Amino acid sequence: MSERLVVIGGGGAGISAATTAKRVDPSLRVSLFTEFADIAYSPCGIPFVHGREIPRFEDLFLSTVERYVEDGLDMRMETVITDLDLDRGTITARNQPEGFDKLIVCTGFHWRRPDVAGANLDGLHYVKDIRKAMEFDKLLDQLRTVVVVGAHPVAVEMAGNLGHRGLEVHLVDEGPWLLHEVLDPDVAEPVHESLRSRGVTLHLGTRVEAFVGDDGKLRAVATSDGEIACDAAVIGLAKEPNAALAAAAGLRVGTTGGLVVDDHMRASRDGVWGAGDVIEVPHGLTMIPIQGLTGSHAYAQGRVAGANAAGEDRAYDPVWVPWGMVAGDYTIGGFSFGETLAQAMGIPYTVAKGVGVSRARYYPGATKTHVKLLAEPGTRRIIGGQIHGGEGVKERCDFLAFAAKRGATLDDLAWMENIYSPPIGALFEPVAIAAQNGLADLRRGEATPEQAPKPASAVPA
Amino acid sequence: MSAAADVRRRLRERAEHALRQAAMEDLRRQFPAATVAPYRDRTDLVWRALFVPLYRRVPWSTKVRVMEALRMTATRAGWSRPERTARQPWRPPVRSDGSAGDAAR
Numbered sequence: 001m002s003e004r005l006v007v008i009g010g011g012g013a014g015i016s017a018a019t020t021a022k023r024v025d026p027s028l029r030v031s032l033f034t035e036f037a038d039i040a041y042s043p044c045g046i047p048f049v050h051g052r053e054i055p056r057f058e059d060l061f062l063s064t065v066e067r068y069v070e071d072g073l074d075m076r077m078e079t080v081i082t083d084l085d086l087d088r089g090t091i092t093a094r095n096q097p098e099g100f101d102k103l104i105v106c107t108g109f110h111w112r113r114p115d116v117a118g119a120n121l122d123g124l125h126y127v128k129d130i131r132k133a134m135e136f137d138k139l140l141d142q143l144r145t146v147v148v149v150g151a152h153p154v155a156v157e158m159a160g161n162l163g164h165r166g167l168e169v170h171l172v173d174e175g176p177w178l179l180h181e182v183l184d185p186d187v188a189e190p191v192h193e194s195l196r197s198r199g200v201t202l203h204l205g206t207r208v209e210a211f212v213g214d215d216g217k218l219r220a221v222a223t224s225d226g227e228i229a230c231d232a233a234v235i236g237l238a239k240e241p242n243a244a245l246a247a248a249a250g251l252r253v254g255t256t257g258g259l260v261v262d263d264h265m266r267a268s269r270d271g272v273w274g275a276g277d278v279i280e281v282p283h284g285l286t287m288i289p290i291q292g293l294t295g296s297h298a299y300a301q302g303r304v305a306g307a308n309a310a311g312e313d314r315a316y317d318p319v320w321v322p323w324g325m326v327a328g329d330y331t332i333g334g335f336s337f338g339e340t341l342a343q344a345m346g347i348p349y350t351v352a353k354g355v356g357v358s359r360a361r362y363y364p365g366a367t368k369t370h371v372k373l374l375a376e377p378g379t380r381r382i383i384g385g386q387i388h389g390g391e392g393v394k395e396r397c398d399f400l401a402f403a404a405k406r407g408a409t410l411d412d413l414a415w416m417e418n419i420y421s422p423p424i425g426a427l428f429e430p431v432a433i434a435a436q437n438g439l440a441d442l443r444r445g446e447a448t449p450e451q452a453p454k455p456a457s458a459v460p461a
Numbered sequence: 462m463s464a465a466a467d468v469r470r471r472l473r474e475r476a477e478h479a480l481r482q483a484a485m486e487d488l489r490r491q492f493p494a495a496t497v498a499p500y501r502d503r504t505d506l507v508w509r510a511l512f513v514p515l516y517r518r519v520p521w522s523t524k525v526r527v528m529e530a531l532r533m534t535a536t537r538a539g540w541s542r543p544e545r546t547a548r549q550p551w552r553p554p555v556r557s558d559g560s561a562g563d564a565a566r
Contacts, residue, residue: 185485263539281540282536287536317543345521407545
């Protein structure tokens with residue numbers, strides 16, 4: 001009899017792992033277990049349906065359960081795995097143990113719950129499950145005020161979209177500027193302005209101290225800066241790996257709380273792989289494990305895990321993390337890390353900055369594109385950067401992440417070729433402008449390497 | 462998750478939080494109009510007063526060696542550090558007689 005592969009989890013990683021494994025080895029019996037009723041949809045699109053940028057939740061679906069069944073997958077919907085026994089090679093679902101030969105763990109993430117009083121009140125919402133989002137969307141028409149707690153990118157997208165829908169939105173976060181975990185302060189102002197223009201009131205440097213309710217239902221959020229009356233709260237603090245089942249089964253967990261895997265997505269036991277938000281993978285420069293990346297990372301990891309479980313030999317590279325999003329109406333992005341993270345870690349860098357335009361300057365719709373590159377002093381190899389403005393942020397971040405991975409230097413970028421076509425590209429490429437400026441600063445001695453260790457007195461106690 | 466793994470996770474989280482807060486304090490001074498002081502928890506005091514200054518005194522190259530030695534990087538889990546070697550710049554092709562092509566003249 002052919003071998004049986006069990007995939008736990010039906011998100012991007014799980015579905016790509018299962019379909020890839022079946023494609024590589026059609027004789028493999030592949031079963032996919034998910035606790036949810038739906039599969040193959042884009043949860044990242046949920047904020048934009050709430051904001052009515054996208055008309056219907058149904059538009060977020062990419063495929064159907066029936067389609068995967070036709071492709072030969074055994075789909076176990078709304079089935080929670082309650083026990084995993086790696087020694088016996090069994091999972092238990094609905095009190096029935098079932099055997100497996102190979103296993104791929106793709107159990108994803110859960111949102112960090114606020115550790116304050118009232119966190120179990122009715123009226124707190126988390127952006128993850130599309131069915132819950134559909135219910136929340138129906139409620140939104142009856143609500144007036146929503147508090148968004150935390151500044152995870154999804155939380156910022158929710159704030160901007162709920163504001164766009166006409167609700168009064170308050171965003172509460174402890175950080176000194178929005179998205180401070182990924183974004184540098186030089187980009188803060190346009191991001192803040194864009195959200196304010198959508199009706200979002202920002203409460204930065206502010207801590208949530210409690211959720212206040214009557215009869216079990218939320219009516220206000222108590223903060224270090226006073227109480228905010230509200231009808232609902234959206235929580236977007238941090239994504240945490242959903243690794244409890246795997247950890248209880250004895251799989252090794254790393255310092256992020258994610259499963260430890262190698263470059264073939266193999267977990268710490270033979271015959272077990274992991275992929276997606278439940279695992280940690282190394283950053284390409286530091287090799288320090290990180291987790292909580294994007295859906296495209298999850299999908300790619302799932303393909304590697306699925307192919308290897310089916311007998312192939314595929315490796316996954318350390319990551320350079322291109323990212324991008326629209327905050328309000330303003331597009332921001334980056335790769336690897338910005339100044340804030342580089343400075344926090346103590347990584348030496350020089351900065352190269354430039355501003356260009358997205359199309360020929362005379363062509364209607366041209367927007368400014370701001371580029372900031374971080375490079376290693378000495379080698380001038382790029383190690384990170386941020387881009388903001390209008391068009392082309394995503395493509396430049398993708399390109400720069402790849403260029404950094406291949407060791408590109410400021411010199412390489414300064415003299416890169418670029419497309420000049422008035423409707424889609426200007427004569428001078430903004431990335432090249434930034435790199436040329438950085439080289440000029442270095443020649444003049446103006447770009448002094450950052451991150452000489454700071455004296456203790458510089459650290460406010 | 463084992464107790465030891467949970468302790469390692471919490472230690473990393475606290476250390477990163479303290480370092481990020483210190484970096485944010487430094488960087489936001491350049492943009493006072495667009496930023497505010499981050500919320501600071503009194504329980505962070507030890508991390509701010511002891512750990513951050515100590516960490517900042519250690520050069521990055523030493524930090525890298527220490528992290529490798531303490532098995533804090535993914536190399537312990539079967540990942541290899543990518544080479545990131547910049548490719549040689551384009552050069553004109555060499556003729557079969559060993560001389561450079563026209564483009565080099």
